[in-house]
Amino acid sequence: MKSFLKKIFPSGFDHFFFWTVVVIFLIGILFLYSTSLNRDLTLKGNYALRQLLWMVLSLAIFFSVLSVNFKWYYDLAYVLYGVNLFLLILVLLLGRATRLGAQRWLDLGPIDFQPSEFVKITFVLAVARFLSGKDLTDRLRGNLLGAFCLTFVPAFLILKEPHLGTALILFPILFGILYVAGFPRNFFAWIFFALLMIGPLGWFVLKEYQKQRLLVFINPNLDPLGSGYTVIQSRISLGSGWLFGKGLFSGTQNRLNFLPERHTDFIFSVVGEEWGFVGSTGLIFLYLLLIKRGLAIARRARGEFARLVAAGLTTMLGVHIFVNIAMTMGFLPVVGLPLPFVSYGGSWLTSCLIAVALILSVENERGL
Amino acid sequence: MRIRSLEKILSGLFFLLILGLLYLQVIEGKRYRIQSQENIIRLIPIPAPRGDISDRNGVVLADHRLTFDVGIVPQETENLTSLIEKISKAVPVDREKVIREYSRNFSTPFTPVKVLEDVAKETAIALAERRDLQGLVVVVTPRRHYPYGAATAHVLGIVGEISSRELERLRPYGYRIKDLLGEGGIEESFDNYLRGEDGGTQLKVNNRGYKVATLGYRPAKKGNDLTLTLDIRLQNFIYSLLEGKQGVVCVMDPATGEILALVSSPSFDPNEDLSSFLSAEGRPFLNRATQGVYPPGSTFKVVIASMALEEGNIHPESSFSCPGFLKIGKGSFQCWKEGGHGEQHLVEALRHSCNVFFYRVGLLSGPDRIAEYARLFGFGEKSGIELPHESAGFVPTPLWKRIAKREGWYDGDTANFAIGQGYLAVTPLQLLRMASVIATDGKLVDPHIVKQIGPHEVKGGRSHSLSLSEKTLSVVREGMTEVVNAPDGTGRYAAVEGLEIAGKTGTAQVPGKNSHAWFVGFSPIQNARASLVVLVEHGGMGGLVAAQIAASVFQKMKELELL
Numbered sequence: 001m002k003s004f005l006k007k008i009f010p011s012g013f014d015h016f017f018f019w020t021v022v023v024i025f026l027i028g029i030l031f032l033y034s035t036s037l038n039r040d041l042t043l044k045g046n047y048a049l050r051q052l053l054w055m056v057l058s059l060a061i062f063f064s065v066l067s068v069n070f071k072w073y074y075d076l077a078y079v080l081y082g083v084n085l086f087l088l089i090l091v092l093l094l095g096r097a098t099r100l101g102a103q104r105w106l107d108l109g110p111i112d113f114q115p116s117e118f119v120k121i122t123f124v125l126a127v128a129r130f131l132s133g134k135d136l137t138d139r140l141r142g143n144l145l146g147a148f149c150l151t152f153v154p155a156f157l158i159l160k161e162p163h164l165g166t167a168l169i170l171f172p173i174l175f176g177i178l179y180v181a182g183f184p185r186n187f188f189a190w191i192f193f194a195l196l197m198i199g200p201l202g203w204f205v206l207k208e209y210q211k212q213r214l215l216v217f218i219n220p221n222l223d224p225l226g227s228g229y230t231v232i233q234s235r236i237s238l239g240s241g242w243l244f245g246k247g248l249f250s251g252t253q254n255r256l257n258f259l260p261e262r263h264t265d266f267i268f269s270v271v272g273e274e275w276g277f278v279g280s281t282g283l284i285f286l287y288l289l290l291i292k293r294g295l296a297i298a299r300r301a302r303g304e305f306a307r308l309v310a311a312g313l314t315t316m317l318g319v320h321i322f323v324n325i326a327m328t329m330g331f332l333p334v335v336g337l338p339l340p341f342v343s344y345g346g347s348w349l350t351s352c353l354i355a356v357a358l359i360l361s362v363e364n365e366r367g368l
Numbered sequence: 369m370r371i372r373s374l375e376k377i378l379s380g381l382f383f384l385l386i387l388g389l390l391y392l393q394v395i396e397g398k399r400y401r402i403q404s405q406e407n408i409i410r411l412i413p414i415p416a417p418r419g420d421i422s423d424r425n426g427v428v429l430a431d432h433r434l435t436f437d438v439g440i441v442p443q444e445t446e447n448l449t450s451l452i453e454k455i456s457k458a459v460p461v462d463r464e465k466v467i468r469e470y471s472r473n474f475s476t477p478f479t480p481v482k483v484l485e486d487v488a489k490e491t492a493i494a495l496a497e498r499r500d501l502q503g504l505v506v507v508v509t510p511r512r513h514y515p516y517g518a519a520t521a522h523v524l525g526i527v528g529e530i531s532s533r534e535l536e537r538l539r540p541y542g543y544r545i546k547d548l549l550g551e552g553g554i555e556e557s558f559d560n561y562l563r564g565e566d567g568g569t570q571l572k573v574n575n576r577g578y579k580v581a582t583l584g585y586r587p588a589k590k591g592n593d594l595t596l597t598l599d600i601r602l603q604n605f606i607y608s609l610l611e612g613k614q615g616v617v618c619v620m621d622p623a624t625g626e627i628l629a630l631v632s633s634p635s636f637d638p639n640e641d642l643s644s645f646l647s648a649e650g651r652p653f654l655n656r657a658t659q660g661v662y663p664p665g666s667t668f669k670v671v672i673a674s675m676a677l678e679e680g681n682i683h684p685e686s687s688f689s690c691p692g693f694l695k696i697g698k699g700s701f702q703c704w705k706e707g708g709h710g711e712q713h714l715v716e717a718l719r720h721s722c723n724v725f726f727y728r729v730g731l732l733s734g735p736d737r738i739a740e741y742a743r744l745f746g747f748g749e750k751s752g753i754e755l756p757h758e759s760a761g762f763v764p765t766p767l768w769k770r771i772a773k774r775e776g777w778y779d780g781d782t783a784n785f786a787i788g789q790g791y792l793a794v795t796p797l798q799l800l801r802m803a804s805v806i807a808t809d810g811k812l813v814d815p816h817i818v819k820q821i822g823p824h825e826v827k828g829g830r831s832h833s834l835s836l837s838e839k840t841l842s843v844v845r846e847g848m849t850e851v852v853n854a855p856d857g858t859g860r861y862a863a864v865e866g867l868e869i870a871g872k873t874g875t876a877q878v879p880g881k882n883s884h885a886w887f888v889g890f891s892p893i894q895n896a897r898a899s900l901v902v903l904v905e906h907g908g909m910g911g912l913v914a915a916q917i918a919a920s921v922f923q924k925m926k927e928l929e930l931l
Contacts, residue, residue: 240401
């Protein structure tokens with residue numbers, strides 16, 4: 001592997017970044033195992049085992065992404081973006097209804113494929129490509145419009161699935177890229193102000209269950225056995241972990257099934273319950289290291305495209321981490337965003353690893 | 369550079385997360401830990417069996433009968449509707465009723481939901497043996513059982529589910545919803561001793577409330593057994609004696625205050641559905657011995673006689689003439705015997721129960737003095753027997769009459785007072801205490817009915833001397849002896865061959881109705897071992913029906929070697 005890495009990484013491979021991801025992933029496996037303990041521990045019920053299988057597949061993709069010359073991503077940015085949009089449309093056309101009443105998957109035999117997870121990466125590539133090499137001071141408005149259009153189209157398609165959380169998460173990522181690209185600071189102040197104004201109008205666009213989620217977010221006790229149940233149980237899980245937790249595999253909220261969706265969106269609550277404040281802040285510190293390292297790579301990047309890709313993808317990971325954890329604490333509405341490297345889900349794991357591969361590739365890149 | 373500030377923004381957001389976790393997991397951690405435990409732990413109480421109650425000879429008066437209830441364990445039931453269908457066909461019982469009971473009694477998935485109560489043993493066994501009834505259980509439930517039924521109902525009381533009002537009052541003492549609570553009688557006043565300590569199972573449950581594991585178990589502790597002073601043989605005999613009558617018989621050991629029998633009639637059978645007694649004639653739930661208040665009639669002359677002698681108003685030899693009436697003010701107060709009893713002294717007056725004699729004695733002392741002696745003999749206050757809701761009766765005074773009735777006290781009131789009529793109201797138990805004073809050389813004893821709690825003797829039957837002179841006591845006792853033993857004594861029907869009996873009859877007039885018949889007495893005359901009171905409501909002359917019942921009771925006691 002060393003020689004392999006040397007070959008494709010003449011200017012070095014950021015081992016620290018990579019191994020932090022591995023540690024976080026392994027912690028995730030531990031807790032996925034914990035959430036599977038009261039299920040049958042066969043391949044069908046064991047999330048840890050299934051996630052490991054996903055990891056094998058994802059690593060293959062990871063190394064493929066690494067082995068491709070970074071230049072190609074600049075060239076193929078729009079193509080990948082376009083293919084991804086096509087897949088999103090395909091989901092809308094063919095996507096099967098899930099038990100939650102949403103169409104998010106493409107059924108590929110044994111594998112469910114979720115294009116909306118990959119669009120988080122391809123749209124970053126497209127926006128970075130679009131903005132790189134442009135003189136922002138010259139045609140500010142045109143550039144802005146272009147970047148927003150590149151974001152709006154996939155956001156709209158995802159909203160149609162419907163998956164509000166994923167659709168909305170594209171915008172903070174976009175702002176991250178625009179910020180790094182050097183858009184004037186007062187522009188962001190205007191955006192913030194405008195959102196504050198338009199935001200309430202969004203209420204009328206929301207579907208009934210989305211409104212319900214928001215209302216319940218404001219007061220979980222509104223419907224303690226219905227929509228509020230998850231938030232209440234999640235807070236109990238986290239809080240009851242106290243300082244040192246109930247011990248790995250010993251969380252009662254987890255083991256006795258009180259916490260719904262605990263292997264996907266609410267896995268952080270299980271970490272909090274079983275490892276306590278010490279464990280949950282420990283995991284946040286690992287994520288913080290990851291983000292800092294990712295941005296350091298972005299800083300060192302020599303080309304504009306590379307810099308924007310690294311910063312954009314790191315922002316993508318950071319925003320997911322923040323929203324997911326804030327959601328488990330009940331500080332943000334339940335929007336269904338997974339935790340990078342930890343939440344169960346094949347498409348999500350793969351797209352996270354692609355993001356990592358791309359960030360690592362930036363290190364290798366010169367001159368773009 | 370922009371990336372640096374982006375790093376700061378993201379780090380700031382992460383810092384907010386840590387602050388949030390600090391709040392949830394450290395500051396509020398304890399609260400959430402408790403909540404998570406409440407999520408998974410359920411307490412299932414195991415009711416403690418109530419203590420048994422037995423009579424002085426160890427005969428059981430209250431225990432438990434095993435009954436069979438049919439229950440459904442929701443957690444183990446696969447198809448509820450078909451199970452209910454099968455049950456209702458097998459018993460048979462209305463399907464709707466089973467469904468109603470099921471939804472009413474459902475508490476948790478692992479506790480049997482009672483759908484049928486007290487089914488026949490054969491049905492229960494047949495159901496339990498069927499294999500196609502998954503989820504069905506036959507629960508053996510002990511139910512309170514009173515082998516002597518109505519005969520002991522007033523003494524023992526009943527048990528029932530605690531009412532919400534009682535629960536509010538008793539919650540601080542550890543009572544919970546659906547607890548059994550004694551109502552009336554010993555069951556009520558000794559509930560605290562009888563009820564025992566509930567045990568419980570601590571269960572771990574999952575999010576659906578299903579049992580996952582048993583965490584702890586504490587067995588229920590049976591309540592204390594009680595031993596009463598009653599003799600059920602006598603009690604039962606007296607109950608049959610009073611059948612069809614409204615009245616009271618109460619027998620006590622005057623020296624110790626132990627109640628040997630306490631019967632109030634009509635009664636109710638606590639083993640049956642009580643609602644049928646609610647509308648019954650004669651208020652069967654009233655314990656007439658302790659709760660009924662009546663004018664004592666001539667039995668009260670025992671108090672007047674003692675008072676007059678003690679206060680020196682008369683000597684034993686002092687005599688008054690009875691012409692059959694006495695003019696007081698504008699009225700004429702009759703003696704019960706037309707033509708009067710002629711010249712007689714105290715003992716004769718007691719023997720004949722002469723009203724005129726006692727009118728005059730009463731007038732000599734005045735109403736305040738009479739009231740004072742009435743209270744001395746225990747009237748106007750509760751006897752303190754361990755039965756709940758006892759009446760205190762009432763002793764009138766001129767002051768009371770002026771305040772309450774805004775009327776003056778007339779000599780006529782005094783005359784009525786002196787023969788136990790008018791405003792004076794007493795319970796049969798109070799009259800029993802009065803008779804026992806004469807039987808025991810002037811001691812007023814506190815009656816009691818609980819002999820032992822578990823193995824521990826209950827100290828009861830305290831008495832205090834009324835400081836009556838020996839002379840007074842012997843004269844009154846002589847009078848009461850002649851009542852029963854003289855050929856013309858009013859209580860001669862109470863005499864039993866081979867027994868020394870003293871007593872006093874009473875015929876308490878009730879406006880517009882037949883008089884209440886009273887008899888109080890004791891035996892033997894010296895060192896009495898039993899005193900008794902008999903009341904037959906609207907029974908006419910005390911010398912007839914009441915005295916006859918007294919004789920039967922004394923006779924029975926002799927047979928039982930209680931005398």
